[in-house]
Amino acid sequence: MKKYILSLLLLFTFVSNAQIQRVEPPFWWSGMNLSEVQIMFYGKNIAQNDVSVSNGIVIKNIKKTENPNYVFVTIDTKNVATQNFVFTFKNGKKSFTQNYSLKARRDNSKNRKSYDSSDVIYLIMPDRFANGNPNNDSTNNTNEKGNRTNPGGRHGGDIEGIIKNLDYIKELGATALWPTPLCEDNDETYSYHGYGQSDVYKMDSRYGTNEDYVRLSAELHKRGMKNIMDYVTNHWGWKHWMYNDLPTYDWIHQFPGYSQSNYKMTTQFDKNASKIDAKNCMDGWFVPSMPDLNQSNPLVLNYLTQNAIWWIEYADLDGFRVDTYSYNDKEGISKWTKAITDEYPHFNIVGEVWMHNQAQMSYWQKDSKIGAIESYNSYLPSVMDFTLHDAIGNVFNENNQSWDKGMIQVYDNFVNDFLYPNPNNLLVFVENHDTGRFNEIYKNDFKKYQMAMTLIATIRGIPQLYYGSEIGMNGDKGKGDADIRKDFPGGWDGDSNNAFTKQGRTPEQQKFFDFSSKLFTWRKSAAVIHSGKTTHYIPENNVYVYFRYNEQQTVMVVINNNPEKQTIKTKRFNENIQNFKSGKDVITDKSYDLKDEIEIDGKSALILELQ
Structure with missing residues (x-):
């Protein structure tokens, strides 16, 4: 009899727990500046329950709306150590629980370095870049299936394809x-661009998993590169x-x-x-x-x-x-x-x-x-x-x-x-x-x-x-x-x-x-x-000249948008040329004497490191 009752209790707990269909965010971290985190619980009539939490965690606010399928619970995680704890939902004699976690942050996560003017950003459309895993071109939980013959359809590019070609991007000079x-875009058609997201806590399964996305970041970081979402x-x-x-x-x-x-x-x-x-x-x-x-x-x-x-x-x-x-x-x-x-x-x-x-x-x-x-x-x-x-x-x-x-x-x-x-x-x-x-x-x-x-x-x-x-x-x-x-x-x-x-x-x-x-x-x-100052000169004959400079270096850039070869008199640029004698083009390694004039071919550019 005891075993039968225990089985019923376990079954009841399972059924009740299934009432929670979503928890967002699914977990949080200890030591965040945003220490009061508002957790959304979603499930059929979940707002009919009273909510409590274990381990002395403080509930700051419980917000219920006109839709009984939602309850927003704000907890205070300030000075709370990394741990697992339990939310209890109770309606009369019936109750069920939901586990939740505060995780440990990466070292110095707060002060992570971002992209800046020292970087070159490479923009891709993931669906159109590379197909590293053909097995996820179509997935059971998404509407639009892979069809590379359709110009506006899903073509199968994915996270695995990006990872396999990171060395190409690095060789290009992008950082x-x-x-x-x-993230998931579950439109029936034209979903490949990803801007009509249907779940903002989950990677689109046709691209891969959340774990694959974390791996993409790690592979970029191994190469000294950065991940921009x-x-x-x-x-x-x-x-x-x-x-x-x-x-x-x-x-x-x-x-x-x-x-x-x-x-x-x-x-x-x-x-x-x-x-x-x-x-x-x-x-x-x-x-x-x-x-x-x-x-x-x-x-x-x-x-x-x-x-x-x-x-x-x-x-x-x-x-x-x-x-x-x-x-x-x-x-x-x-x-x-x-x-x-x-x-x-x-x-x-x-x-x-x-x-x-x-x-x-x-x-x-x-x-x-x-x-x-x-x-x-x-x-x-x-x-x-x-x-x-x-x-x-x-x-x-x-x-x-x-x-x-x-x-x-x-x-x-x-x-x-x-x-x-x-x-x-x-x-x-x-x-x-x-x-x-x-x-x-x-x-x-x-x-x-x-x-x-x-x-x-x-x-x-x-x-x-x-x-x-x-x-x-x-x-x-x-x-x-x-x-x-x-x-x-x-x-x-x-x-x-x-x-x-x-x-x-x-x-x-x-x-x-x-x-x-x-x-x-x-x-x-x-x-x-990356960080030098700029002096530019009014274009003449469709030739634009500017200088980037700091205390250590000066670079002279000449862009000749004229179809004809142009001769540039250097005296005009003495403000920046100063005592430099020559400039070496970073593309061709050719040296140019700065004493009197520079010749530049039509529709061409020079980047001269001054010496």
């Missing part, structure tokens, strides 16, 4: 990796598990239901903007399949903050790139950003602020004087230099300089650096996964590629490369996003062209790669580029 989102605060996907059972009505923005964003980010600070326009920008949905998260709801903001910190600590991350940063509730995203940088003081975060005016972009960088006009501080360390990208998209086809054409556009971009609190922490790029492909715009013109890469490798800021540019990959955005996100050649068994190896590259691919690798490998140790 940090930015994959587009790897693409984080999405503004929205989730409509297949997110919460969407059909929201914790609160205002977890997402509802009008009621769906309303499209007007995409006018200027309404966030325009003193003349109507309230409805500002609301529709900030609260409107990015697209119909991406419910817009309400960061002004403290539960949502807490959830996103803890999730971001959880990933940093769990996967040993080195930085974030944040998607559609300026579409968030601006007060909420400011609190989110500050909480992360309070936890990790050296952690870098670059926000996608896709605007076309430096004053407007600078509003979003930490300690902006423009933001301070209305007492706003985003606390965002870095923004993306889209105005430079805009100039690069046409300048190298402008052979003749005029008041606003040719290299003067690039010069004028840097004229406005005074608007930024920290221009050295801007992300500079010629393209990314959402823009036109550089080698498509310029028809694989190698000389124009050399000029563009020379520019982003030697100016202030953090250069970002988009996968495949270094082998001449192109793609027409007019044909759709899939064309600018093609599979990297050699990433799949059976590919006729394997550009990951020297033996497998075509002569044209090798030419692009050799130049890129030499340029960015040189940059790795060029402290004068």
